[in-house]
Amino acid sequence: MRDSILAVCIIANLLCGVLVYFIPDMGNVILLTIASALTLLAIYDAFIQKKHSLMRAFPIVARLRWVFEEERDKIKQYFIESDLDGTPINREKRSIVYQRSKKEIETIPFGTQHNVYEKGYEFVKHSLFPTDHHKVTGDKVVFGSDKCTQKYKGSIINISAMSFGSLSKNAIMALNQGAKMGGFAHNTGEGGISPYHLQGGDLIFQVGTGYFGAGRTENGKRVFDDAIFKENAIRPEVKMIEIKLSQGAKPGHGGILPAKKNTEEIAKIRSVEPFTRVDSPPSHDAFSNFEEMIDFIQKVRELSEGKPVGIKFCVGDTDEIEEMIKTFAAHNNYPDFIAVDGGEGGTGSAPLEFSNYMGTPLLEGLAFVTKTLIKYNLKNQIKIIASGKAIDAFDLVKLKAMGADAMGMARSFMLSLGCIQARECNLDTCPVGVATQDEDLVEALVVEYKNVRVKNYHDKTIAALKEMVSAMGKNSINDIEAKHVFRRNKAGDITSLDKIYFQETSQVPVN
């Protein structure tokens, strides 16, 4: 093959040379230049470079492989993918977010594309007597246990944690302004509070293991600092505090801010060296057992003057989680909410093994947390926020049925900002300005247009949820139970989620 390619190049070169000799016009000179460049490239690929065997065997042609590899996701998305293909979020789900964000037509023609007889197909039981969807309630949630003095009444759907650093300043501004317009909350992510978060939207201030915005560096280690935390926590925009223990996409691994995205501005906000990779440690320095964790939660609650304080984790060792909840009950002190993140959760950047093989998927993790809170009689005190690929109203019905009080959504809100799932969030090359710090790309995202889309997506998803609840013959979103949602296990065998996940009847979530 190598010799044939070289021969074709040399023959083309000779022919172009003859052409220029007899007809010396500009077009032929250009042809000769191209043929000569290709011949030189073929010689370089075949004989000079030694790194790529494929290029030595297939000069020039092998280079196309790199081009196609680079553009693989886009080619698949634009030319190959069907509505139910596409990972992590399929085209059908992505489209509904785009449609709701833009307030475009959101009905589909001709029936479902799902195979309703396939194993794993899920559906909801409806009623012969639907209620009026305008009157369906339950889209607001009051966060705050009996230990908290500044309860927060928020939306059932909020923007899950994503930092400035991971996302661009324009993305953060659009999310926050959208949250303000729609009356829902925006989680800061572990990168702390930036000026772009202060657009008037309610904030959930996340405290990660790097204590950005909540700590200082001492002997090369990040430590929690009461004064720095308090200064941020008592801001009026901050409605709740979330202590991050782990994240579904990389449980047991701290956050990663790639060096390229760690600009001067971000480094200043996080008080770290600019343009270096910033890894948060995998665990907290402020506590190392459950008793200390309870003390830390109480300290954070007091420093924030009584605001609801929660913990976020992905379920791992269930014995450990049970031990933690048991300790909460024994000490009669607990967080005001638990955010359960599924192993299928998103991230700006994570090691492959952690994203693919660590962490319990959301439904199993959520079921376990729900059951354990019921077992220790804490379900009425501790609210559950569930996150993990919640995109459309059916996802919300399912999570509500499994005991969630509210939902955190990250990637769907990115889609509402215009994310095309190019999956380059860790490279600083996000083509739509969502997950990059490249100034030119960031400018592509116009805040005044995208903020409305964030609000529309939130509002329309809640409206769709209310319509589903009314079709179920219920008056409130809180009336959804695990027995209302079904899954096909095999042909002719359909089981409700309460039978699959809540076998012990005393531990079925009833809101």
Ligand SMILES: Cc1cc2nc3c(=O)[nH]c(=O)nc-3n(C[C@H](O)[C@H](O)[C@H](O)COP(=O)(O)O)c2cc1C
């Ligand atoms: C770009 C990006 C950045 C994220 N940053 C954080 C973070 O700083 N802290 C955190 O707890 N989770 C973070 N997450 C995880 C999300 O908050 C959420 O838990 C997870 O993506 C599941 O929600 P989703 O399926 O709706 O995306 C991030 C996710 C994405 C996509």
Ligand code: SF4
């Ligand atoms: S479009 Fe941007 S935000 Fe969306 S997946 Fe690609 S890089 Fe990430």
